[in-house]
Amino acid sequence: MTTIAVTPAAELPRRDWPFLIAAVLGTAVLVALVWLDGQPASAALILGGFALGIAFLKSEFSFTAAWRRFLVNGEAGGLIGALLLIAVAATVIVPVAALAPGFGGAIAPIGPSLIVGAFVFGIGMQLANGCGSGTLYTAGGGSGRMLITLALFIVGSVIGSLHLPAFLALGGIDPVLASNYFGAWGGLAVTLASIAIAAGLIAAIAKARGANFKPRPLILVGAIAIGLLSIAVFLAGHHPWSVTFGFTVWGAKLAALAGYDFSHAEFWQWPGPKRALAASILSDTSSLTNLGMILGAMAAAAAAKPFARTAWPPLPSLLAAAIGGLLMGWGARIGFGCNIGAFVGGVASGSLHGWIWFAAALAGCAIGIRLRPLFGLSRE
Amino acid sequence: MPSFRSFLRQLAPLAAAAALSFALAFPGHAETVTPLVSSGWLKQHLGDADVLVLDVRPGADTFASGHIPGAVHSDYDKAGWRVTRNGVPFMLPTIAELEKLIGETGIDEDTRVVVVPAGAVFTDFGAAARVYWTLKVAGVTKVSILDGGYAGWAAEHNKTDTGVVKPSPKIFTATLNKALFVDAREVEAIEQKGGATLVDARPATFFAGKEKAPASQAYGHIPGAVNLDSATFYDAKTNRLRPQAELAALAATAVPVGPTVTYCNTGHWAATDWFVLSEVLGRQDVKLYYGSMVDWTADASRPLVSARTKWDDLKKKLGFGS
């Protein structure tokens, strides 16, 4: 006698059509606006972001959880996966940034600003349960808690923008870029070697702690997909994928609308930020990919199951979300980016600041992990 | 029966009146050339040896179906009053081109030219102003515009002729009068360092960047310019420039006294602003940037100010905007 296994109706995926349609429609509207504005590259950035949202959501590619597992258990699969992602992106970003006019890598000065900012970001990301990319795809994916983080991330970014000039005044050295010292291909070799060395060290630590260091298949697929999409975003925008500048602009535009006067803020007189504040949100590369990613994650989440049907977490958890967001926003501005802009972007460009950012952020994570139980969050 | 003497006495006032009007109608050769002349004046001076009536209305057929007696036709659009140089249209011709164009029309350095616009709308006054300016730039000193144009002449039921008129060419040697114009480089210097008021003679929508001339590459106005629409100087009801006092008042509020440069899209409307400020109101140091916005926007590195938004761009893209 044969038995046929039947999946109970409750477990079948149920598309959440309203949110799926809204996400796709919203994306279509934004793409149409930039297309009609004669900016196909902007359309590519929105769609690239959309695809990144899907990739992150489907592979559950979390930097935050991966780093926490490594620090707490020595489990290195997620972290190695991130390094693979960066290596994939670097193969194009290092040489093209060095050789092609109009293209540039992610660079940053090395000094107190970088270290303090990254450290504070690290604390924040563990309280928030997400980093730059994590906030985008988790909020897009239907986590109300992450909406709070996103809101405070935006607030923190604006505050950080007002403090950054003072931190820069503390001093530092000009960016250290591998291709400047070793040429385009030498720089790539050095970059890939540095990634390999880091992976080796991390794997060794994992082994010493009796933990796994091989990424799960889903993480491997995700890493390669995200790496390739990072290349696409780089080629369309002429600079590596960046997340937190977009938040900074959104926050500043809202503040300006409410009457805040940025004409005395040094950050907002630098040519890049000044132009971004005056021009359309859709003419900022970081905003384009951010919007695309939120909507892509929303579409992917709504296509798989009912959207935002979970209960709100308890208040202490929401408090951690808010504080985490604020710290990440501030830290990202002071530290020249988040896990994507500074770590992935920096290392994939062959810039030394990427590694320093990583080390300082990891140290901040250690502190953040210790603070988690205060808000009722798990240590793992 | 009235005596011959009483007859003469009755005639005296009439004779005096006749003599007076004779004197007024035929003043001496040292009479000053005014920038504008009336139909009445032209009627009196049509026969003068040095007067040449230059009808600049577009279209040979328009001219042939009715023109001022003795007038010569020079099509404003086609005769070569504005030429394409270095890919930019509607520019000032070269000296050689000017000598040929002006000479072949029958004008030389001594000719007293009366430029005749259509007289229907402020834009055709601009055409006459641009021809007036071009003649002065080339060194023809005695130039006037017929106030009211051909329409004004015809409305007063003056005699008109039909058919084609062959001009009697003269040899004309041009003397370029650089005090009347500026080029892009000089305007760039003014925009950066000041030293003159830039006057934008276009309608407000062009100034704001909501509209542009087809030949222009971009929207907006030159940074620092003031807007003085050339139509402001024109009285649409009478189809003439406004009275001098009104022109002076309009100019006083809009343009500070001092070095001035007028421009528009192609140096057409701007010629009216130049004519009013320089010729009618007698202001010093007023120049025409004849390349205007079509020339200015040809170089993407030159700055522009506009209130144009992406909504304006979208409206144009979708077909219901400009």
Add this chain to the structure above:
Amino acid sequence: MMRVVYAIVLIAGIAAVVADHLASPSSARAVSPEDFAGACAPCGAPCPSVQKKS
């Protein structure tokens, strides 16, 4: 309810982006702050060596 919050945020967010875009000055291609000369970071900050001089 979380869904309601999301619906409001989504609609308000897209509306805000569209309004900001249409009200913004007519201009050129998408840029990042690094596109501007002298930028030494993804936010467009100037380099320490430049700052020391000024």
